[in-house]
Amino acid sequence: MPIAPTPTLPGAAPTRLHGPRVALLVGALIVAVLAFQLNASLLTPAIPAMAVDLHASTGVVSQVQSLFFLSGSVLGMVVSRWSDTIGRRRALLVTMGALLAGTVLTVTASSLPLLLTGRVLQGTSSAAMTIAFLVLSEELTAKQFGVSVGVVTAVNGGLGGLDGYIGGAVTDAFGWRAVFVVILVVAVLGTLSVIAFVPRVRRSAARRMDWLGASVLGAFLVGFSQFVSEVPSRGLADPVTTIWLAVAVVAAVAFVLVERRVEQPLIAVPALRARTAWPVLMCTFLTLSGVFASTNFTVVVLSQDGREGFGLNAAMSGLLFLTPTAIAGLLTAPAAGWIAQRIGWVRSLRLATGAILVISIALAFLALDKWVTFGLLIAMGVFYLGLYQATANGLSVLNAPADAPGSLPGIHGACFGLGAGTGVALVGPAVSAGTPEGYHLALWVSVALTTAAFAAALVLRPTPNALPAGARPEGAMTA
Known part of the structure; x- marks a missing residue:
């Protein structure tokens, strides 16, 4: 049976869940988030089989990933903010409904356009992560929230770095459509879990969705993402690259103008300009740019370089340099939220970004x-996949404007995809040279990005909700 909404009195502190209801709620959100994560991590090994079956090139079929992440950045941001209007539970069901529809379409797709349409719908599931954190912040105490954020973040890391291997094994045994069947089963379980255990979260009936602001911000995300993806192959001077850059710049200016004029903006410009907001976004964008470029691109290419690198095959490269990193993050993340709640969320973010900077310098x-790199990537898993991601996700909720709680988490979620794509675009030319100097240059670019991320963390200020336990003033999130 669905859990009834938690009643609250006007002006009273909201009632928090306790006992088994906490575990059931967290478990339901874990399954919903896992349905999104499997969409992100299981598909890559299946792309060659898709290309053969659909009579298309591998490069064209790879759009199943790029379109998923792009639509996730836009639609995830929109649905996260929309949840302030329609309620968290309803927004989660919208998210899961889009995921189910998209997954059925991908399982049955007879052509590439249908497959890509399904992937766009599946991208909506990225909102599950940010809405999950919003639900936890509204239903749990500060201590429970800290621990739960870490647990959910750990699930977002996937299946301990073995996702690619599992996706490949399923494809080899049953075909690429079977991968989507696995996702469909998890999505059904996630939907049923949301229906059964997520309360009808409190919301303000006076809020309206700023669809114009969301559309303009979505145009910026699309323009910037496409600009970043086109730069490595076309260069800055190419007309296509220039057009996408112009779209991003015009949309950014238009967003500021729109948000200053609408009655209930997606996020108020003064709130976005505050040191409690924009440094969170910049820190995640820059951290993702630096860390993803170094660990998921530069080191992976270096490890498979038979002349200047380690000469490993793709499977051994992933097993040695990606899986241990993911496992380290999986084991660390559950404790990360507890640490942040004890020492303060901003202090925890600074600790994580400082450690990431030191590790990045050592990598450079x-x-x-080979074995020093192996050890450094495990350390990166602890501080980036574990401590940083849990802290940044929680902080985006705790530092969000009170009148638009879904705004900062939604935009923050979009920064993950934007950062990863930007980092690879920046280091791609150096890595493609295939020389020791090129690899070192790429890693120093990552150092520059993580240095800027650390600077953003130093500028960041906490809201009362993000202060250490015991230091929160009356009215802040209860302990």
């Missing part, structure tokens, strides 16, 4: 040593 100096 020592990446040509």
Whole structure:
């Protein structure tokens, strides 16, 4: 049976869940988030089989991933903010409904356009992560929230770095459509869990969705993402690249103008300009740019370089340099939220970004040593996949404007995809040179990005909800 909404009195502090209801709620959100994560991590090994079956090139079929992440950045942001209007539970059901429809379409797709349409619908599921954190912040105490954020973040890391291997094994045994069947089963379980255990979360009936602001911000996200993806192959001077850059710039200016004029903006310009908001977004964008470029691109290419690198095959490269990192993050993330709640969320973010910077510098100096790199990437898993991601996700909720709680988490979620794509675009030319100097240059670019991320963390200020336990003033999130 669905859990009834938690009643509250006007002016009273909201009642928090306790006992088994906490575990049931967290479990339901974990399954919903896992349905999104499997969409992101299981598909890559299946792309060659899709290309053969659909009579298309591998490069064209790879759009199943790029379109998923792009639509996730836009639609995830929109649905997260919309949840302030329609309620968290209803927004989660919208998210899961789009995921189910998209997954059925991908399982039955007879052509590439239908497959890509399904992937766009599946991208909506990225909102599950941010809405999950909003639900946790509204239903749990501060202590429960800290621990639960870490647990959900750990699930977002996937299946311990073995996702690609599992996706490949399922494809080899049953075909690429079977991967989507696995996703469909998890999505059904996630939907039923949301129906059964997520309360009808309190919301303000006076809020309206700023669809114009969301559309303009979506145009910026699309323009910037496409600009970043086109730069490595076309260069800055190409007309297509220039057009996408112009779209991003015009949309950014238009967004500021729109948000200053609408009665209930997607996020008020003064709130976005505050040191409690924009540094969170910049820190995640820059951290993702630097870390993803170094660990998921530069080191992976270096490890498979038979002349200047380690000469590993793709499977061994992933097993040695990606899986241990993911496992380290999976084991660390559950404790990360508890640490942030104890020492303060901003302090925890600074600790994580400082450690990431030190590890990035060490990689830039020592990446040509295979086993040193192996150890450094495990440390990166602890501080980036574990401590940083849990802290940044929680902080985007705790530092959000009170009149638009879904705004900052939604935009923050979009920064993950934007950052990863930007980092690869920036280091791609250096890595493609295939020389020791090129690899080192790429890693130093990552150092520059993580340095800027650390600077953003130093500028960041906490709201009362993000202060250490015991230091929160009356009216802040209860302990």
